[in-house]
Amino acid sequence: MAVESLGSAPRVKVAPWNDPVIRGWVFQIVVVGLVGFLAWYLVSNTIDNLQRQKIASGFHYLEREAGFEIGDTMIEYSPASTYARAIWVGILNTLRVAVLGIILSTLLGTIIGVGRLSPNWLLSRICSWYVEAFRNVPLLLWLFLFYKLISEAFPGPRQAISLMWNSVFLSNRGVYFPVPMADPIHKWMGLAFLVGIAGAWLVARWARKRQEATGQPFPVISASLGIMVGLPALVWLAGGAPHHMSWPELKGFNFAGGTVIQPEFTALLVGLVLYTSAFVAEIVRSGILALHKGQSEAAAALGLSRGQAMRLVLLPQALRVIVPPMTSQYLNITKNSSLAIAIGYPDLVASINVTINQTGQAIENILIIMAAYLSVSLSISAFMNWYNKRIALTER
Amino acid sequence: MTDAMPAGDRKPLAPPVEDTGMIGWARKNLFSSWGNGITTIVLIVAVVWVLNGFLEWALFTANFTASTGSECRGGGACWALIREKFRYIFFGSFPYEQHWRPLFAVIAMLAMLVLSADRRMWNWRLLVIWGIGSFVTFLLMFGQIHIPLSLILFVALVCGGAGLALRSALATPSERMAYYALIGIGAVGLVLRILGVLPKWSIGIAPLSYVETSLWGGLPVTLILATYGLAFAFPYGVLLALGRRSNLPLIKGLCVGFIELIRGVPLISLLIMASVMLPLFLPSGTTIDKFLRAQVAVILFAGAYIAEVIRGGLQSLPKGQFEAADAMGLNYPQKTLLIILPQALRVVIPPLINTFIGFFKDTSLVLIIGIFDFLNTANQALVDPNWAGFPGEVYLFAAFVYFIFCYSMSRYSKYLEVELNKGTRR
Numbered sequence A: 001m002a003v004e005s006l007g008s009a010p011r012v013k014v015a016p017w018n019d020p021v022i023r024g025w026v027f028q029i030v031v032v033g034l035v036g037f038l039a040w041y042l043v044s045n046t047i048d049n050l051q052r053q054k055i056a057s058g059f060h061y062l063e064r065e066a067g068f069e070i071g072d073t074m075i076e077y078s079p080a081s082t083y084a085r086a087i088w089v090g091i092l093n094t095l096r097v098a099v100l101g102i103i104l105s106t107l108l109g110t111i112i113g114v115g116r117l118s119p120n121w122l123l124s125r126i127c128s129w130y131v132e133a134f135r136n137v138p139l140l141l142w143l144f145l146f147y148k149l150i151s152e153a154f155p156g157p158r159q160a161i162s163l164m165w166n167s168v169f170l171s172n173r174g175v176y177f178p179v180p181m182a183d184p185i186h187k188w189m190g191l192a193f194l195v196g197i198a199g200a201w202l203v204a205r206w207a208r209k210r211q212e213a214t215g216q217p218f219p220v221i222s223a224s225l226g227i228m229v230g231l232p233a234l235v236w237l238a239g240g241a242p243h244h245m246s247w248p249e250l251k252g253f254n255f256a257g258g259t260v261i262q263p264e265f266t267a268l269l270v271g272l273v274l275y276t277s278a279f280v281a282e283i284v285r286s287g288i289l290a291l292h293k294g295q296s297e298a299a300a301a302l303g304l305s306r307g308q309a310m311r312l313v314l315l316p317q318a319l320r321v322i323v324p325p326m327t328s329q330y331l332n333i334t335k336n337s338s339l340a341i342a343i344g345y346p347d348l349v350a351s352i353n354v355t356i357n358q359t360g361q362a363i364e365n366i367l368i369i370m371a372a373y374l375s376v377s378l379s380i381s382a383f384m385n386w387y388n389k390r391i392a393l394t395e396r
Numbered sequence B: 001m002t003d004a005m006p007a008g009d010r011k012p013l014a015p016p017v018e019d020t021g022m023i024g025w026a027r028k029n030l031f032s033s034w035g036n037g038i039t040t041i042v043l044i045v046a047v048v049w050v051l052n053g054f055l056e057w058a059l060f061t062a063n064f065t066a067s068t069g070s071e072c073r074g075g076g077a078c079w080a081l082i083r084e085k086f087r088y089i090f091f092g093s094f095p096y097e098q099h100w101r102p103l104f105a106v107i108a109m110l111a112m113l114v115l116s117a118d119r120r121m122w123n124w125r126l127l128v129i130w131g132i133g134s135f136v137t138f139l140l141m142f143g144q145i146h147i148p149l150s151l152i153l154f155v156a157l158v159c160g161g162a163g164l165a166l167r168s169a170l171a172t173p174s175e176r177m178a179y180y181a182l183i184g185i186g187a188v189g190l191v192l193r194i195l196g197v198l199p200k201w202s203i204g205i206a207p208l209s210y211v212e213t214s215l216w217g218g219l220p221v222t223l224i225l226a227t228y229g230l231a232f233a234f235p236y237g238v239l240l241a242l243g244r245r246s247n248l249p250l251i252k253g254l255c256v257g258f259i260e261l262i263r264g265v266p267l268i269s270l271l272i273m274a275s276v277m278l279p280l281f282l283p284s285g286t287t288i289d290k291f292l293r294a295q296v297a298v299i300l301f302a303g304a305y306i307a308e309v310i311r312g313g314l315q316s317l318p319k320g321q322f323e324a325a326d327a328m329g330l331n332y333p334q335k336t337l338l339i340i341l342p343q344a345l346r347v348v349i350p351p352l353i354n355t356f357i358g359f360f361k362d363t364s365l366v367l368i369i370g371i372f373d374f375l376n377t378a379n380q381a382l383v384d385p386n387w388a389g390f391p392g393e394v395y396l397f398a399a400f401v402y403f404i405f406c407y408s409m410s411r412y413s414k415y416l417e418v419e420l421n422k423g424t425r426r
Helices: A020-052 A083-116 A120-134 A139-153 A184-213 A221-240 A263-289 A294-300 A306-343 A348-359 A362-389 B023-031 B034-058 B079-091 B100-117 B124-140 B150-169 B173-195 B219-247 B248-262 B267-276 B290-316 B319-327 B332-367 B376-382 B391-420
Strands: A161-163 A168-171 A176-178 A249-251 A254-256 A259-263 B147-148 B203-205
Touching: A020 B248, A083 A120, A083 A263, A083 A306, A083 A348, A083 A362, A120 A263, A120 B034, A139 A263, A139 A306, A139 B332, A139 B376, A139 B391, A168 B219, A176 A263, A254 B100, A259 A263, A259 B079, A263 A306, A294 A306, A306 A348, A306 A362, A306 B173, A306 B267, A306 B332, A348 A362, A348 B267, A362 B248, A362 B267, B034 B150, B034 B319, B079 B100, B079 B219, B079 B391, B100 B124, B100 B219, B124 B147, B124 B219, B147 B150, B150 B173, B150 B332, B219 B248, B219 B290, B219 B376, B248 B290, B267 B290, B267 B332, B319 B332, B332 B376, B332 B391
Parallel strands: none
Antiparallel strands: A161 A168, A168 A176, A176 A259, A249 A254, B147 B203
């Protein structure tokens, strides 16, 4: 192929078995043929085995009644629901723990990563012990430990630890806390919140344009927070400020009323967040260390305050180093949430596992798992790639 | 002149006591400002409080000698449970009176890993170390090893092929003849064996009683899954990485597809796949050992991740290296094996060790499909009704063992990073 790139030079005539192009194609055809043969062999065996064991194929089972309980659901579900619904419940549970895990471990990891660089020796030591302790032990072990601690060290509902004047209860059945009674106003408050986000985005855009044009800064963060919190609060007041709460109360052997965070969910989320934040901390630290010292000095020389220097000079540059490895940590959280199956949190893999055991249709179910995780992974990496491109250094 | 001291006798004043020694260090690192001082004091109080509670539980009120769980109750940590169960936690259901075998297998594997960590061994010696180490490990674990004729023939074929690819330009005619002979014997022998002309013959080495893999458990299982997972995944990952960088479109497509597919799904789904789908893939009647299935899943999984690490190394090489190799008239195997890989792999050794740490931890997931690795045996130790109710002790102990392994590996990777960069840093 090097010969071709010379372009104008006359092509030397070579025997076909010495021509790199022909050799390349022969090699490719042989490899693809071998892979194809392997695939054909496996598929034909599978079809053979399925017929022998009289296992049905196709996705018809999705419409049948699932018949198993799921402990923790975000949508309406009962054993009479279909397999499709059971799997959907699993997907939603996976997404819930992944999204919360990503947000919380980013926050905690950033705090610890910055803490490791603190001039305070004790603080930086403690942060580095934290990182080493959580990084060097398998996540699964942490999950087991937290789950067993919650389910065995916490008392039963009757002796539950009460916090905040008998409104929050900690027990081995989970954390119970009060929630506002369902009210139609909540839907409108949600809508107002979405409008608030859009408004905050517009304010941020306007403020950035103004700062670029005139140099006048604008308190974007407090203004955005004000809009996002203020609009729903106004709607709530306009709706007559309904303030009825549903309080958790001990009835019989368990609590009624309020709402509950299941111990499986708590253990999974705590384990995922503590484990991943150790990795996030290292990424944040290396991102900050990658900056040249001159950057913060130059920002100070220009008269920027420490906050402005961080927001306008240092962070945008550190993010370029941080974002690519952070993407793979976000993907890891999503994939690691599948360890839920080991402690009994009903995520996607757990739902699918029960479905495989009940229907025997392994192939279809494995395909569903792969499709679900691949689409989640690909959307996270697509989003992070878009973000990375936006903050990347633009040269000429 | 007389009352002035000669210059040589003038001693510099010692720096003020607040700037040196313990006090100076504390002023600089702990109390440099008001905020810092408050942080330090709050942290000291918190650390003392946590440490005090932990030591109270783990040491002062702990029970080391109880013979049942009920004797332990009420006090602090029940380390007697570990004392009672540590042999099960380390070696699983391996026959009790034979526990010296997994013990020495673990020692052999550790020796193998420690020797491979020494840079002076990074040559043909590595093959010898791994050959002997693996042989000893599996002989101890299985008790009996049967080496089939077809495996010997296959090894001859691979050795001949590798020798020819690596040394064809340098070899003397007689050396080259030897490679051709090895390839010939291997290939012809394998064909004859498949056709059934050669008998199903094997060398049997059987000094000990046979122990099947379903009885294996504990630390040796974790070490075998991680070590051999990586050892087999490494060449596979190199091939995948080369394929991904290849300019042959079909090869590149296959490799990219495989790598992205594996990296997009969690290891658990691969393990479930290996346990429920592999039996469907094979002709009916063939059964594969459960342990081997998990090992295959780990290898496939690790291969995709290692491929990405190695791709990083390949991309870090300047283009001139590839062009120079082409200009020298080297063919693709020579260019890759003699010029590209030695440089690319050197760069990726530290990240490869970090990948290995990851796999060492990830092997714990095999407990989902019912293999008794170290975490699973620790888990099973909790099931005993006589000792129920002490999960913290067992998990902390297991965490401590994992920590020792992973922490020493990560220290080694840090050291290597400095060591390997000595040539480029001034």
